[in-house]
Amino acid sequence: MVIAFWICAALAVFGALGMVFSKKAVHSALFVALTMINLAVLYAILEAPFLSMVQIIVYTGAVMMLFLFVLMVVGVDSSDSLTESIKGQRVPALLGASALGVILIGLLGNITMTNIGFDQAYVAYDGNIDALAGLIFTKYLFAFEATSALLITAALGAMVLTHREHAEKPLTQRDLSVLRFKSGNHPGSLPSPGVYARHNAVDIPALLPDGTMAEISVPKPLAARGAIRLIDLASKDEVQALNRGEAVITSQSTDRVEE
Amino acid sequence: MSSALIADITAPSVNYYMLAPILIVLGGAVLSVLVEAFYPRESRRSAQIALVLTTLVVAFLAVLNIKVDAILGFTIVNSLAIDGVSVFLQGLIILSALVGALLISENRIDPLGDAFAAQSSALPGSEDELAFTERGWYQTEIWSLFLFSVGGMLIFPIANDLLTLFVALEVMSLPLYLLVGMARRRRLLSQEAALKYFVLGAFSSAFMLYGSALVYGFANSVELGDIAKALSASAANSNLMLVGGIFILIGLLFKVGAAPFHQWTPDVYQGAPTAITAFMSAGTKVAAFGALLRVFYVALSGLAWDLSAVLWAIAIITMLVGTIIGVAQSDIKRMLAYSSIAHAGFLLLGVIAQSKAALDGSLFYLAGYAFTSLGAFAVVSLVRDASGEANHLGQWAGLGKRSPVIASVFTLFLLALAGIPLTSGFVGKFAVFAAAYEKGLAPLVVVAVIASAIAGFFYVRVIVLMFFTDASGDEVSVVVPSFATAAAITITAVVTIVLGVIPQPVFDLLSNALFLK
Amino acid sequence: MELNNFILLSAILFSIGAVGVLVRRNAIVVFMSVEMMLNAANLAFVTFAKANGSIDGQVIAFFVMVVAAAEVVVGLSIIVSIFRTRRTASIDEASLLKF
């Protein structure tokens, strides 16, 4: 047991330190989980099996999952710089916290502690869980009831802050397609530009099967800038030939900017 | 697990009369959640308001019932103590909550709606938010949260064990953290305030919890009475008890806004929607001081000597920090926040003094301060420009000319805060200082007086701005509020004067306000 | 087995948690640190329960876990809502309110 304590204690402290010193929040979360699990073991050592399990379920299972979940929202990969940005924070912080630790350890280190154990406490009950239940539903009944208020608040709070309600009912797939077609222009995809270019270029409109140019195929920004390169209309025959597969593109065709 | 054994767990006797105020409020909160879920959106807001006001009124009647029938004692295996102090504080909290509810229900002064974001989850400035606003939606969940918080406040000062105390603290605080972050305007600030309040609140409650653990280790119980017994039984001062006691105090001092645990106060008071600030400044202060008084008087009186140096230091620092930094403020809400810190310092005198007179004084002080503070913030919410509240002091210049009534009422509140006679603030201050002096705290009283003088400076400055300075060019106006805010301001102003002129009825009420030990 | 060691461990964890709150900028990590402090308190409760031979400590620890869970929910939703607005989880960014 002693060995188990030392191992768990070491791991717990390691986890805690890891939490503080990891660059990535995700790592911190995992370190916390490590500490939690070790604490669960320690609870078991301290003859608190129920708590041990609850610790794993609630903390490691639920709470830490929640943390991870939020971390995913925030961005798992984001890593913090560990350099301090507030002037005069880090050194006093470390000093202060160390002093806190020193004071705590100094004052608590030499307290005399008995080790009575739970035999007496369990006399009226059938073990740990019953004993807990006995207290929860009698002595701490009010606190128990009050925690329900806490849980409702939590649920409400989460909803209020993060649940996105919409001002209108969201549109279904069907509504969307109806809308699309109702507008009447190009329900489908637009032709790609540069189809008949001599060299592949987005600024040259596609030609429709009848040889006319489909200026709509050129991206709007280019059109707006007037950067469309129109195809030489004189080569219409050539196009048709091409269509028929009778001609190849020769080099004498010249690029022309729209007149 | 045998069924026989479960039957062995005898259900604790519950005196429902004693619990009635709490149960009514929490029940109302649950009802409010149900309303939220099932009531049509259009009439939800009015339903919520009606529900909340009804709940609070009924709860107040329940408190009166306790008072009138003198149903006093511990209940649910000593986890709650219903005594004279409890009744007074609960009544006070419910009344503050009523006034607070009136303020929260205000939706006339802002053309866009009430003080809360139409949908807190919508991004500030997003199309969603605009859509919500245009539709005139309200975030009606605030009412449930509000009632939960009131419930927590009702439990907090009557909790007779550290666990209940801790839970009550959280029940009270969690909804507030949320409410603070839900302002309609200046949402970045509001959210920031929520985050700060939350992080620091959690931090402080960790201290308090750890302290509870240590005290539990010492006394083998978390009941306040047991702790006191253990303290008197143990010959030597135990480090456990000392550290534990200090840590618990820290948690409570944080809530009351005592230095050096005060720094959340100005930021949160400024960032929160003003109606919530008003409610917090009154309700939280009352509840937290109630708890502080109870813990200190009932459980830790044996430590009083060991803690006296600490508490003296804290009281002095709190008074000076509150008043001195208050001098440099240019935002009216921050200024009032610092004023609240200073008042916490004054009230600490009542805590330290540990006597019946000090208790009476502190409770009276709380009553006076609660209403004055509510009223002051209510007035703050009325002074607006195009972008919302005009909180910068410069914008208050010349207010006396534009709206003499409101400026006069605000002056009344400021004078009460400054402790000028014929206002509640003076009687409270007098009672507390007298009690403290009586217990040999004359030096603290002198510091308090110096602090009051410094504080007078910044209260007076506002009066000067309002009445003696010509308005700047800003388009600041005092909005004509709805009945609710008007009623709230009227009530608080009247109470402020009445408590100042004829305080005796309240002292009569307090005559049997004692802690059950 | 020295129960004192458990208390020391809890003190150390509590202090490390405090360090975390003070030095980390990521709000979520800060919050984890607070949880660490709560856990340290829990450990103390459980230890004292054993030392004193009363089960109350365990019950309280249980309550603390529930409360902590609720707190986490609220805290994280606040953090998320801020993140949505500001696209950052750095707690230092929330410093408009000052002086």
Add this chain to the structure above:
Amino acid sequence: MTAYAWLLVALPLAGAAVLLLGGKRTNAWGHLLGTAMSLGSFGVGVATLIEMLAKTAEERETIIHLWDWIVVGTFHVPVALQLDQLSISFVLLITGVGSLIHIYSIGYMAHDENRRKFFAYLNLFIAAMLVLVLANNYMLLYVGWEGVGLASYLLIGFWIHKPSAATAAKKAFVVNRVGDVGLSLAVMLMFTAFGTVTFGEVNAAAESASTQTATWIGLALLLAACGKSAQFPLQSWLLDAMEGPTPVSALIHAATMVTAGVYLIARSHAIYDIAPIAQTAVIVIGGITLIMGAIIGTAKDDIKKGLAGSTMSQIGYMILGVGLGPVGYVFALFHLITHGFFKAGMFLGAGSVMHGMHDDVNMRHYGNLRTAMKITYATFGMGFLAIIGIPPFAGFWSKDEIIRAAFSHSPLTGIVTLIGAGITAFYMTRMMAMTFFGTARWQDDVHPHESPKSMTIPMMILSIGSAFGGMLLLFVANIESWLEPVVGFEHAHGGPDSSVLIPVTLTIVAIGAMMGWVQYAKREVPLLAPTDVSIFTKAARADLYGDTFNEAVFMRPGQYLTRSLVYVDNKVVDGVVNGTAGLVGVVAAQLRRTQTGFVRSYALVMVLGVVVIGAIAAIVGMA
């Protein structure tokens, strides 16, 4: 009539009140009312005197208790009038000379638009002066004392638009106030020592008083007398006071008010009789002023200032006289009365001259006026003879007695009075010569003419007083035995015999007069005062540097002090207050920076707070 003695004061007071409150409505007859009131008062005085004469010397003192003025604890001050030989003498002098000057003023002020106000002030003065001499206690005397000061202030500054007049008025009042401090200190001392402030009780108690107390009281009273009677070192206001209309100079600054100091000391004779140091101080002050005034008189070209210097000097005689004790009281008072006649007469004469010379006061512009103003010349001449002490004119009798008494005290005082007599003869002859003899040095546009009857008749009456007053008082009224019950009287012993003294005195006077005549009647008097003169002349022209001294020692340091105190009050006393506020502001601005806006730093503060608290608790716990 004694029972109606309050009318003495009430009549002129009523006159003043009617004239002041009545405003312009009383313009037409105001001067007449004023004169009538003064005359009425004189009439009451005469009636009272007649009544008094019917009584025996012991019964002549009557106290008329009017009402209780101040009663606090043992401090009991009535408003009561004391009628006795001394006060009635003053009453008659005041109302008599006063009435003459009222009459004179009707003509003198005929063209002044504020003549009514002038008469109101004159009435006020008469009333105050009568309160002064009739009071039966020092407190009530104080009322008259400052009352005449007020009247003097108002009358000196009567031509209020003249800045010099306003300044002179203020100066007179303030310097008098310095003297008044002496009076108030004396009253306080008396009350502290004797528990009373009435003349009778004080004088009675003084017999058993310690020398020290009496000395202090005597010195304090002397200070008061110095202020009111323009004695060194508070003499400087009198010369400036000549800014007032000439009747004022005659009445207040020659005949009556300035002699109040003499009256005060005489009244307090019981104190001085047991306080030799105080007496000596009185003699020294009187002697110094006697010489000083005379010297100043020798150098003045302004006829009024010359007369003012002379007044100082003559009062110096009186003060010296009362300082001599019982041998001097009566003669000082005697001289006071004769001086009242001849000096008032000369002032009125000066006024008459000025009247004829377009208000020019510079004697260098006069000369040979005896041809143009015969009556004035004659009356002034009478006064001249009286003041230099030519027998049998009034001044001779009174001055001679003082000189004799002075010699009986010590040769030094005697010699001082003799020198004074010589200088007096010099400067008066100079004045006489420059004004009425020699060549006419008038400006072209000036046509000297005699004054109207209303002015000349009072002058004539006064000149009669100057001529025969001395003999009348000494031989007919027997002033020695008349005043003896009040102030006591002793014949002078020791010193040279009068058969020696009178010739010596007259010789010295003759030398002085000769020198004056030679220099100013026989030689040409330059129109502009020569500048290449001896330092003595310069000093005399500068009033022996009295003002220079005051300016250097009091005024400039005072102004500097005042200015620096204003600075100190604004910057230091107020600065401490504002500085405290500022300090709070600065501290606040600094402390405010601790609210960094960073949650973590708040948490840090909390942790540090916990640490400190823990440390304190640990230390306290261990202790």
Add this chain to the structure above:
Amino acid sequence: MNLSLPYLSLLIAIPTFGAVFVGLLRNSNEDQVRKIGVFFSLITAVLAILMAVNYDQSANNVMQFVETYTWIPALGTSFALGVDGISLTLILLAAILVPVVLIAGWKESEGQRGSVRQYVVLTLVTEAMMVGVFAATDVFLFYVFFEAILIPMYILIGRFGGARASYAAVKFLLYSIVGGLLMLVSLIGLWVISKEQFGAGTFDWFALQDLQIDGPTQNWLFLGFFIAFAIKAPLFPFHTWLPDAAGEATPGSATLLVGVLDKIGTFGMIRYLLPLFPLAVDYFRPVIIVMCLVGIIYGALLAIGQSDIKRLIAYTSVSHFGFIALGIFAYTSQGLSGASLYMINHGFSTAALFLIAGFMISRRGSRYIEDFGGVAKVAPLLAGTFLLAGLSSLALPGMSSFVSEFLVLTGTFTRYPVPAIIATIGIVLAALYILLMIQRTMTGEPSDEVRSTVGELTTREKFAITPVIAIILVLGFFPQIVLNVVNPTIERVMILVGATDPLPTQGDNK
């Protein structure tokens, strides 16, 4: 006429009612408002005079017209009123000055930040509180009025004053608040001691006199009260608020402030410091007397150095308050009676000075001495009354202030000759500051501006100022009217503090 009315309550209630009435008036023009205000203040004045007539000078009871109503038993305080000779005269002073001020300052509330209505309301409220502060026989009640009166006065200064009015008002308020708070500490101390000694805390003035307080405690408690009173009075070096406040306030408000309100300080010294802390008074007396002396001379010198008429008058008051306090702490019946009388006289003479200065200032539109000159020529009556007021201020015999000043000096001299001698310097300086001001403003040739702006007193102004001047003159010759009322009270104070007048030394060596 012997009506047994609750005079004191009525004296508080009538102005209060008047204030409410005026405040609630609608649709009335400014003149009506003022007339109603004057009406109420006149009723108050008449009632106060009636009370004074009914006051029994020979009675042995300490307080008359006593009224006691339960107020806050928890704090041992009740709404207890009563007057002794001193408070009676001060209430009379207040009641007479308020209508005078309202009439004299008819126009001065116009064109200000605040409205005429506010001015009248605040003045009446101030009056009610002044009565309260003088009539309270419960220390707590006294304190309440003492502090509460700041508010209307503060607004009167700040909203109706000159360019720097708000600075002055704030300074006044902060000074007073600081003093008040220090006094609060002492008040609490007294209460606590009474609780220890009587079992229940009380603020009853009579009961508190029976307390046995040891020396050091007395000293501390004394300081709290004394500083508050010294600020109010104001004594050097707590005076710097006064020139600002009185300089910036309207002449009417300045009159009330300096003439009546500041008397609370000196009144408090007699009423509270002497009976309650006799040991401390003994202990601190040397220091206080030095403070008074410095104040007398310092105030006078500063008055000489002023260029602003109203500030000058304010500084003269610093000097006068030095005299008053000197008289109080001399501990002789002459000193105390003189000080009490001084309070009344100073009230009237300062009123005259401020009001007439106000007439001048409002005509010329300037407070600076240099802007005047030659006023006597264009407005002789104005000049004459101003001179009269000035003479009253410099304590010319025949004026009321002479009697009081001399009593103070004599009373001081019998116990403390040297301080009294030093104080007499103040007499000389008084002549200087008043006459310098008169010379600079009244004499000489008037400038064109003066000629065109400064006119003679109007009928209303004459009407307002006449009673004040009449009182000054009448009390100069018949001070016994007041002294008869004050003396029994002073005798009682002397007995309370165990002081006796020094006996005449009969010329023994001193």
